Amino acid sequence: MRQKEKVTIYDISKKLNISAATVSRALNNSNRVSLKTKELVLKTAKDLNYQQNTLALALKSGRTFNVGVVVPYINHTFFASVIRGIEEELEPKGYHVIICQSHENVENEAKQIKALLNTHIDGIFISVSKTTEDIKHIEAVRDEGVPLIFFDRKKDISGVSSVTINDYEGAFAATEHLIKQGYTKIAHIGGDPKLQIYKHRYDGYIAALKVNNITVDESRILEVSSTVEAGIAAVQDLLNKKTEFDAIFSASDYVALGAMRELRSRDFKIPQDVGIVGFSNEPFTKYLERPLTTVGQTPVLMGQIAAQVFLEQIKEKNKSVQVEKRVVLMPELYERETSLKKGSTH
Amino acid sequence: MRQKEKVTIYDISKKLNISAATVSRALNNSNRVSLKTKELVLKTAKDLNYQQNTLALALKSGRTFNVGVVVPYINHTFFASVIRGIEEELEPKGYHVIICQSHENVENEAKQIKALLNTHIDGIFISVSKTTEDIKHIEAVRDEGVPLIFFDRKKDISGVSSVTINDYEGAFAATEHLIKQGYTKIAHIGGDPKLQIYKHRYDGYIAALKVNNITVDESRILEVSSTVEAGIAAVQDLLNKKTEFDAIFSASDYVALGAMRELRSRDFKIPQDVGIVGFSNEPFTKYLERPLTTVGQTPVLMGQIAAQVFLEQIKEKNKSVQVEKRVVLMPELYERETSLKKGSTH
DNA sequence: TATTTTCGTGCAATCGATTGTATTTTGTTA
DNA sequence: TAACAAAATACAATCGATTGCACGAAAATA
Numbered sequence: 147m148r149q150k151e152k153v154t155i156y157d158i159s160k161k162l163n164i165s166a167a168t169v170s171r172a173l174n175n176s177n178r179v180s181l182k183t184k185e186l187v188l189k190t191a192k193d194l195n196y197q198q199n200t201l202a203l204a205l206k207s208g209r210t211f212n213v214g215v216v217v218p219y220i221n222h223t224f225f226a227s228v229i230r231g232i233e234e235e236l237e238p239k240g241y242h243v244i245i246c247q248s249h250e251n252v253e254n255e256a257k258q259i260k261a262l263l264n265t266h267i268d269g270i271f272i273s274v275s276k277t278t279e280d281i282k283h284i285e286a287v288r289d290e291g292v293p294l295i296f297f298d299r300k301k302d303i304s305g306v307s308s309v310t311i312n313d314y315e316g317a318f319a320a321t322e323h324l325i326k327q328g329y330t331k332i333a334h335i336g337g338d339p340k341l342q343i344y345k346h347r348y349d350g351y352i353a354a355l356k357v358n359n360i361t362v363d364e365s366r367i368l369e370v371s372s373t374v375e376a377g378i379a380a381v382q383d384l385l386n387k388k389t390e391f392d393a394i395f396s397a398s399d400y401v402a403l404g405a406m407r408e409l410r411s412r413d414f415k416i417p418q419d420v421g422i423v424g425f426s427n428e429p430f431t432k433y434l435e436r437p438l439t440t441v442g443q444t445p446v447l448m449g450q451i452a453a454q455v456f457l458e459q460i461k462e463k464n465k466s467v468q469v470e471k472r473v474v475l476m477p478e479l480y481e482r483e484t485s486l487k488k489g490s491t492h
Numbered sequence: 493m494r495q496k497e498k499v500t501i502y503d504i505s506k507k508l509n510i511s512a513a514t515v516s517r518a519l520n521n522s523n524r525v526s527l528k529t530k531e532l533v534l535k536t537a538k539d540l541n542y543q544q545n546t547l548a549l550a551l552k553s554g555r556t557f558n559v560g561v562v563v564p565y566i567n568h569t570f571f572a573s574v575i576r577g578i579e580e581e582l583e584p585k586g587y588h589v590i591i592c593q594s595h596e597n598v599e600n601e602a603k604q605i606k607a608l609l610n611t612h613i614d615g616i617f618i619s620v621s622k623t624t625e626d627i628k629h630i631e632a633v634r635d636e637g638v639p640l641i642f643f644d645r646k647k648d649i650s651g652v653s654s655v656t657i658n659d660y661e662g663a664f665a666a667t668e669h670l671i672k673q674g675y676t677k678i679a680h681i682g683g684d685p686k687l688q689i690y691k692h693r694y695d696g697y698i699a700a701l702k703v704n705n706i707t708v709d710e711s712r713i714l715e716v717s718s719t720v721e722a723g724i725a726a727v728q729d730l731l732n733k734k735t736e737f738d739a740i741f742s743a744s745d746y747v748a749l750g751a752m753r754e755l756r757s758r759d760f761k762i763p764q765d766v767g768i769v770g771f772s773n774e775p776f777t778k779y780l781e782r783p784l785t786t787v788g789q790t791p792v793l794m795g796q797i798a799a800q801v802f803l804e805q806i807k808e809k810n811k812s813v814q815v816e817k818r819v820v821l822m823p824e825l826y827e828r829e830t831s832l833k834k835g836s837t838h
Numbered sequence: 839t840a841t842t843t844t845c846g847t848g849c850a851a852t853c854g855a856t857t858g859t860a861t862t863t864t865g866t867t868a
Numbered sequence: 869t870a871a872c873a874a875a876a877t878a879c880a881a882t883c884g885a886t887t888g889c890a891c892g893a894a895a896a897t898a
Contacts, residue, residue, distance in 0.1 A: 152884090154883095154884055154885085155884070155885065155886095156884075156885095164847075164848085165847065165848045165849075166848095166884085166885080166886095167847075167848060167849075167850095167885095167886080167887075168846080168847055168848075169885095170884095170885060170886055170887085171846095171847090171886085171887090173885095174886085177845095178845075178846065178847085179846070179847080180845080180846060180847090183846080183847085197609075197610065198610075198884090198885080199551075199612075199883085199884050199885070200610050200611055200612070201547055201550050201551045201556075201611075201612055201883085201884080201885095202551055202853085202883070202884035202885045202886090203884080203885060203886080204547050204853095205545075205547045205548055205551055205852095205853050205854070205883090205884085205885085206852075206853050206884085206885055206886050206887090207853085207885090207886075208853080210547075210611075212611065219572070220566040220567065220572050220575070220591065221566065221567050221568070221569050221571075221572030221573075222567070223567050225567075226565070226566050226567030227567075229566070233593075237603075242607045242611065243592075244590045244591070245566065245590070245591040245592075246589075246591075247579075257583075261588045263543075264543065264544075264546050265546055265547075265556075265558065265588065266545075266546070266547055374775070374778075374779050403776075403779055404779065406781075407779050407781070410781060429720075430749075430776045432720075433720045433749055433750065433753055434780070434781070435752075435753070435756060435780070435781040435782070436781070498854090500853095500854055500855080501854070501855065501856095502854075502855095510877070510878085511877065511878045511879075512854085512855080512856095512878095513855095513856080513857075513877075513878065513879075513880090514876080514877055514878075515855095516854095516855060516856060516857085517856085517857085517877090519855095520856085524875080524876065524877080525876070525877080526875080526876060526877090529876080529877085544854090544855080545853085545854050545855070547853085547854080547855095548853070548854035548855045548856090548883085549854080549855060549856080550883095551853090551854085551855080551882095551883050551884070552854085552855055552856050552857090552882075552883050553855090553856075553883085554883080839898100840897100840898085841896100841897080841898075842895100842896080842897070842898085843894105843895080843896070843897080844893100844894085844895070844896080845892105845893085845894075845895085846891105846892095846893085846894095847890100847891085847892085847893100848889105848890085848891080848892100849888105849889085849890080849891095850887100850888095850889090850890105851886100851887090851888090851889105852885100852886080852887085852888105853884105853885095853886090854883105855882100855883095856881100856882085856883095857880100857881090857882090858879105858880095858881090858882105859878105859879085859880090859881100860877105860878080860879070860880095861876100861877080861878070861879085862875105862876080862877070862878085863874100863875080863876070863877085864873105864874080864875070864876085865872100865873085865874075865875085866871100866872085866873075866874085867870105867871085867872080867873090868869100868870090868871080868872095
């Protein structure tokens with residue numbers, strides 16, 4: 147298994163007795179090469195199975211046509227779908243998407259970004275980890291002049307574009323939906339408010355209560371990580387403390403799943419005794435024994451738009467204008483069984 | 493936002509009035525450079541915030557320290573976990589893992605592989621798509637002399653190593669477990685046997701029936717794609733055709749989920765009327781209202797081993813020996829409620 | 839036919855780091 | 869102190885493609 151010899155433009159130039167410069171120009175369809183030579187070069191390139199060495203090209207041009215995407219977890223459908231959206235937009239333009247995961251760990255995130263910068267990507271898309279407070283590693287991207295786009299989970303850094311969804315409105319709609327279904331003692335199991343998304347969901351929840359003249363009871367509000375186990379623990383916590391509640395608005399589908407499981411094991415009836423709404427519309431929510439009401443976020447669209455923002459940005463890179471673009475998408479509530487006390491509204 | 497000027501070894505060499513060659517050797521800790529110069533260079537490199545240009549290095553050395561992983565879907569926990577295993581082994585050694593998805597589409601797969609080869613990765617890990625029959629694009633990897641490792645879903649190509657699990661034994665154990673629970677009319681909803689994994693699961697199912705003197709009823713055997721929807725349709729199909737069955741061994745957790753949902757909506761009781769076993773131990777299986785019995789595959793370990801095989805292979809690359817290594821892992825049955833007619837065995 | 843313009847090509851530098859082969863400097867020994 | 873070995877450093881080619889500049893030949897113009 148000998149390493150196959152790579153064919154270079156020099157091999158072509160030797161074979162045709164012309165200079166490598168001409169071969170390069172011919173391959174790039176320069177109008178400074180005669181049609182005859184062009185055809186000859188193209189044919190020879192094909193015959194020899196010439197493959198352009200992208201490393202050499204990247205070294206010379208400074209562009210690699212690779213972009214990096216950093217997400218907390220690749221196996222969350224939400225993030226996987228955003229990535230899909232980015233791929234759909236960028237692959238037709240010749241870009242290759244390098245996917246990295248931070249595992250919700252800021253050190254990992256910094257490492258991944260460093261590795262990406264080191265391989266000279268043309269841009270970075272990032273949804274920051276929960277533990278990301280120090281943002282030196284993110285500012286470093288901007289400082290190197292590498293286009294940077296936040297999606298879903300952002301940090302406020304001037305000059306950096308972002309594509310997010312309106313978590314506030316999503317949470318507001320979810321909470322108001324519960325209220326309209328007749329629930330009044332609505333608990334909120336949210337996430338760390340250091341992440342804007344969780345802060346906004348919390349705000350939306352509070353606003354919906356206030357608009358509907360329901361007093362906010364702090365004991366019904368918990369902050370947990372977004373895992374099934376945390377959802378189980380959260381319900382145990384509420385029950386142990388004898389906190390009254392007849393509904394839960396969770397900022398995560400996984401937490402909602404855990405909550406449902408724990409409630410069920412204690413013989414609470416869903417949605418009769420307790421109504422539940424999650425967030426993200428993970429695929430499993432639809433197929434649960436009792437399908438989960440949840441807020442859907444159009445992640446593919448989010449990825450597509452993020453990619454478009456990136457493409458605009460590299461266009462403008464030469465002109466020394468700096469444009470910061472903030473796109474906010476509207477979420478949609480999927481009303482399913484876990485919250486329909488009164489029966490389907492459709 | 494000016495592009496930060498990159499610091500090169502030439503900048504260091506100019507500043508210290510020495511040649512770039514010496515700087516390079518100093519940075520690489522060559523013993524042909526005096527300790528004094530070394531220290532000077534290292535200090536200056538730090539002061540100027542020198543970052544090695546990996547593109548130049550890759551161009552010269554032919555190694556990029558990037559490896560590619562191609563999977564059908566990144567959001568399947570199984571694949572995500574394998575990737576995690578690969579990362580765990582390879583990142584400490586300075587490698588960067590580039591993740592790609594084929595979306596179960598052979599053309600996509602070929603495109604991704606081409607893109608990877610084009611960016612000069614040092615190796616490729618792949619779990620082939622369901623639609624992969626023509627394997628020219630995979631043979632091309634081997635022919636270019638790029639180390640290639642199959643995991644989970646493999647094709648038989650001589651000289652290519654693989655890490656798989658023993659699907660036969662997993663299926664055998666799952667089926668025999670159902671038999672021991674008293675089920676006799678066990679249906680099998682499998683996948684396309686063109687994929688070895690599904691063929692082996694089918695074989696294990698058949699073998700378990702035969703060993704236990706249960707006649708194989710072809711009408712109880714279906715082939716579907718591994719989605720929830722396909723599981724729903726499969727059960728509908730069985731019922732429409734009035735096929736008798738008191739258990740289902742599914743080659744996919746997603747299909748099992750769909751099957752459960754459809755059975756439940758028709759008022760079948762699980763596990764009393766119908767026992768169910770899935771395959772993969774996807775995280776949601778544990779948290780279903782009725783937790784799903786399933787076959788677990790140690791995917792993180794699979795990734796780790798695949799990475800180790802890769803590391804061995806690049807070591808041996810220089811010596812012109814060609815070693816093909818086939819590692820087969822043993823799966824484990826997780827007995828949960830959907831199959832425990834007689835109650836827990838523990 | 840002489841002069842200018844256009845066209846097609848080649849030369850050589852460049853991107854940044856590595857490395858075999860000089861060459862210089864230092865140190866050792868007679 | 870001359871002669872030589874050893875150590876430290878410099879030179880220059882290399883990886884593969886691109887591109888500004890120069891040059892010669894052909895074509896257009898006077």
